[in-house]
Amino acid sequence: MRFGLLVAATSALLQLDLPRMTGANLSINQTVAWSQPNPSRRRIAVLDFEFASTGLTGAGLGSGSAYGSYGPSKGVSDLLTNKLVQSGNFIVVERSQIERIIQEQNLGASGRVDAATAAQIGRILGVDVVILGSITKFNLEQKQSGGFGGFGIAVSVNESKANAIVQLTARLVSTSTAEILAVAQGEGQTSKRENQVSVAGFGGGSNTNNIDSLLSGAAEIAVSQLVTEINSNAEKISLLPAVQPALNxxxxxxxxxxxxxxxxxxxxxxxxxxxxxxxxxxxxxxxxxxxxxxxxxxxxxxxxxxxxxxxxxxxxxxxxxxxxxxxxxxxxxxxx
CATH class of the missing domain: 2.40.10.410 (FlgT, C-terminal domain)
Structure with missing residues (x-):
């Protein structure tokens, strides 16, 4: 059951924040604001987060699942990219550009990207900092209690409580030296209680939309905390020497x-x-x-x-x- 719940939640996570990314707001494909150059803003790139959840509920989204190594990694990375663009402190490279470079250079063949490889990717992209991240917890815990019967009919009232916890870590890697400049962490928690009535075995059941909403909300809180910590390093990053592009x-x-x-x-x-x-x-x-x-x-x-x-x-x-x-x-x- 846990695997099914998380697979459903993953699809919602991949669409996080999209309804608010229209009109005056920037989309992920509009990550470079050329009309308003700011020499103090440095170029950064967000790589796909590694799914390394320590919780049992994350076990179904590993490399052996139907999603391969996809899981919630892309959703978290896209959400972080969007929120960094909205913060305005950095020039953020389009993620499609990152994926193209990784495929062309065959730099992600091993399935994991270390600091040295991230720096190499960043130099090809001409960015100053690459963000490597891990999803260390992506859990949904559910508890149920209660129930009674009467008048010869099996009637039960069950109270269910669901808690979603998402924990993220990120490393800011200098593309010039492969040095880890800073580490950021974020944690989000959301919960929901609801009563379910069942008569003679009919009624009740879990609500997938609620599960999606809980995990998506927890992820958004965790990403917002990451963005706050990353932005606190903006001045330090702005003092780095600009990276010279590797492509002629x-x-x-x-x-x-x-x-x-x-x-x-x-x-x-x-x-x-x-x-x-x-x-x-x-x-x-x-x-x-x-x-x-x-x-x-x-x-x-x-x-x-x-x-x-x-x-x-x-x-x-x-x-x-x-x-x-x-x-x-x-x-x-x-x-x-």
């Missing part, structure tokens, strides 16, 4: 001194960043497979970014002539 860009357009690149904020590019422009002069290929082993480039100029959106960047040429579409732009310094 390709010039998509040249109009006079103005250059457009095919990478933007999703890849860690920022206004004020300086890049060295290089031209590929030779490709060294494997003689057996034909795959390119390395490229030999020649520096031809430098540029500075002036505008950045999610997928592209705009900059001006500081030095160099003859720059053309297809040339490579390599970050050499990050904006302060």
């Amino acid at each position: 860009a390709v010039i998509a357009d040249v109009t006079g001194p103005q250059i457009t690149l095919n990478r933007g904020g999703n890849d860690g590019y920022r206004p004020g960043m300086k890049l060295r422009i290089e031209r590929i002069v030779k490709e060294v290929k494997d003689p057996t497979s034909g795959q390119v082993l390395r490229t030999i480039t020649q520096p031809i100029g430098q540029m500075t970014l002036t505008e950045v959106d999610a997928r592209s960047s705009l900059g001006i040429v500081n030095s160099g002539v003859g720059i053309k579409v297809g040339d490579v732009a390599k970050p050499i310094s990050s904006s302060p």
Whole structure:
């Protein structure tokens, strides 16, 4: 019974906070506010939480269940991402972008991500801090009592009480050093009492919606506590040196001194960043497979970014002539 209750609750947890994410509020897909840049805000990424519940009621959501390793991990991670965006203290990377990088680089093959791997993911994303988390408790406890009979008819009145407890821990990992900068914890508890009347064995029964609501409410309380602790480290994080993106860009357009690149904020590019422009002069290929082993480039100029959106960047040429579409732009310094 416990497994069935938690599986039902998991589906509700994955939709936490979605009704309030319309209109003026930000959605998870609107995680980078380019129109209001703030140089003190650092870029962070939230990885999927590890499900490591110590409670018996969490046992059915492990790797052997129908959900695989999915469980409530994604729901908690999405909720944390949303609330961090709403807090306004950080630039939070879209979770779809994180998942793409993990799949492309095969960085989550082992099923667990340690601090060193998290730092590697963060450097590719161009973020300053990666948040690793664990769900240490995701429990629902139910107790029932009471009952009586009369007039030859079996009538019972049962009082049931359900308690939901969710405990979370999070580690803030520097992508530059793989150092754990801070640890945050959150715990949420919700409970509900209700009476159920049964006549001759008919009536009563558990309410799945109530179970969903209890666990979802406890998770939201726990995540809110995490956000408070993470935000308390915002000033410390803002003092970290900006991380230089690991991915090079390709010039998509040249109009006079103005250059457009095919990478933007999703890849860690920022206004004020300086890049060295290089031209590929030779490709060294494997003689057996034909795959390119390395490229030999020649520096031809430098540029500075002036505008950045999610997928592209705009900059001006500081030095160099003859720059053309297809040339490579390599970050050499990050904006302060």
